[in-house]
Amino acid sequence: MCALCGLIGTETEWSGSMASSLPVRQQRFLRIAQANRVLSFFHLRLEDFQGVSYVLSSPTGRREMVSDFGQLWPIAETLAGRPIDPLDSAFLDWLSSIPQ
Amino acid sequence: MNPTTSDLIPLIVITGFLGSGKTTLLRKLLTTDLGGETAVLINELGEIGIDHLLVGEIAPDTVLLQSGCVCCSIRGDLKDALVQLYSRRQKKEIPSFRRIILETTGLADPAPIFATVLADPMLRHHFGLGVIIAVVDSFNAALHEQLHPEWMAQVTSADRLILTKTDLVPKQNRDMLQKHLRKINPAAEIMANVEVKERDPLLLSAGLHESTPESEAERWIRDFAHPSRPEDEGADIHTGHAGSEHPGVTSFCLVFDNQIDWTAFGLWLSMLLNRHGRSILRVKGILNLSGSAYPIAIHGVQHLVHPPVHLSGWPDSDRRSRIVFIVRGIERDAIERSLNTFCRCLGSSPV
Numbered sequence: 001m002c003a004l005c006g007l008i009g010t011e012t013e014w015s016g017s018m019a020s021s022l023p024v025r026q027q028r029f030l031r032i033a034q035a036n037r038v039l040s041f042f043h044l045r046l047e048d049f050q051g052v053s054y055v056l057s058s059p060t061g062r063r064e065m066v067s068d069f070g071q072l073w074p075i076a077e078t079l080a081g082r083p084i085d086p087l088d089s090a091f092l093d094w095l096s097s098i099p100q
Numbered sequence: 101m102n103p104t105t106s107d108l109i110p111l112i113v114i115t116g117f118l119g120s121g122k123t124t125l126l127r128k129l130l131t132t133d134l135g136g137e138t139a140v141l142i143n144e145l146g147e148i149g150i151d152h153l154l155v156g157e158i159a160p161d162t163v164l165l166q167s168g169c170v171c172c173s174i175r176g177d178l179k180d181a182l183v184q185l186y187s188r189r190q191k192k193e194i195p196s197f198r199r200i201i202l203e204t205t206g207l208a209d210p211a212p213i214f215a216t217v218l219a220d221p222m223l224r225h226h227f228g229l230g231v232i233i234a235v236v237d238s239f240n241a242a243l244h245e246q247l248h249p250e251w252m253a254q255v256t257s258a259d260r261l262i263l264t265k266t267d268l269v270p271k272q273n274r275d276m277l278q279k280h281l282r283k284i285n286p287a288a289e290i291m292a293n294v295e296v297k298e299r300d301p302l303l304l305s306a307g308l309h310e311s312t313p314e315s316e317a318e319r320w321i322r323d324f325a326h327p328s329r330p331e332d333e334g335a336d337i338h339t340g341h342a343g344s345e346h347p348g349v350t351s352f353c354l355v356f357d358n359q360i361d362w363t364a365f366g367l368w369l370s371m372l373l374n375r376h377g378r379s380i381l382r383v384k385g386i387l388n389l390s391g392s393a394y395p396i397a398i399h400g401v402q403h404l405v406h407p408p409v410h411l412s413g414w415p416d417s418d419r420r421s422r423i424v425f426i427v428r429g430i431e432r433d434a435i436e437r438s439l440n441t442f443c444r445c446l447g448s449s450p451v
Binding site: 096 | 364434
């Protein structure tokens, strides 16, 4: 458990299992912030849930629990109603155009 | 508390098409394993486990998986067999083996084995993935490639490629096959069966779970760092037969001069594998991460990624991130542009 954050353990999904000098909660917020920059193209929003899971919301009010980032993209595709493809040129053009 | 990688018992996988010589290789590797250092799991088709009997003479702790093909439907079998072996080892009913070798059926795709160990909380705390060894029948390789998609899955997922029946083909054909395999999977070590030694450390390797994972990571990028074949330097490597069952497989190495933000990279790769996992046959690489003095090694098979491993040093003087991809039907430029865009646009995201 992180004594400062009160979070038990770490994520087991591969991308969340890296040792980092950042506190666990700050790592989570960093990942959520970056994911939301991507998800905003699909009008979706990710939020932390109790430091152990995530909640993904659509503009129509649909909400789904996401246990880790391994689950995020299939659920996001379901809520968005379309494929989420990082190789899609239109998506990459949009990502390049958003302010840093 | 998570175990360190060297605490884990490595699971070494021997795969290869039917009749390619997997059991022969296993026997050769274990002939002098008299101390019970290796436990063996065999998964095979058919009601009578002939291979099990053959290996039984030299490795009495062999466990036979009964369900035929190692696919999603038998993950339970594999898990149960691993748990049973571990339990007996802890109770000292069997010698305290240092590794497990799993010989798959000739029709198995190794990726689900990867998934079984990574996905199960109990298994991933006790077992680590060792090297995947694919046995290639030199005489029938072309036929297997054309007719059986499993062959390509086995070759692309391998860390070591062992050529068997080399005495049955002329040297010229052998060289061509070796060159062809190197194009399909440039990150794998290729050797002939006759070169394999008893208890060969190269084959009985825990891969990234070795105490020095740097040497394993160095193998992945060696061919791209020091191309032995001038004609391949700087070029993507394509293979596959026009009009055959399988579209061409391409392998290439992306090199990044700037440090990579891990969070952005993780988002990108998980997104890519979710959408294109079936076409990304293999990803291996070392990354120079921002905020870290030492590199990390990543490797994945299809949509599965092994947790990254911290290396204690760089394998050579090059400090750039290098990622080897083996893909089917995806252009190198598309992947490179996508990763560059993610790193550039997300890498400095404020919290």
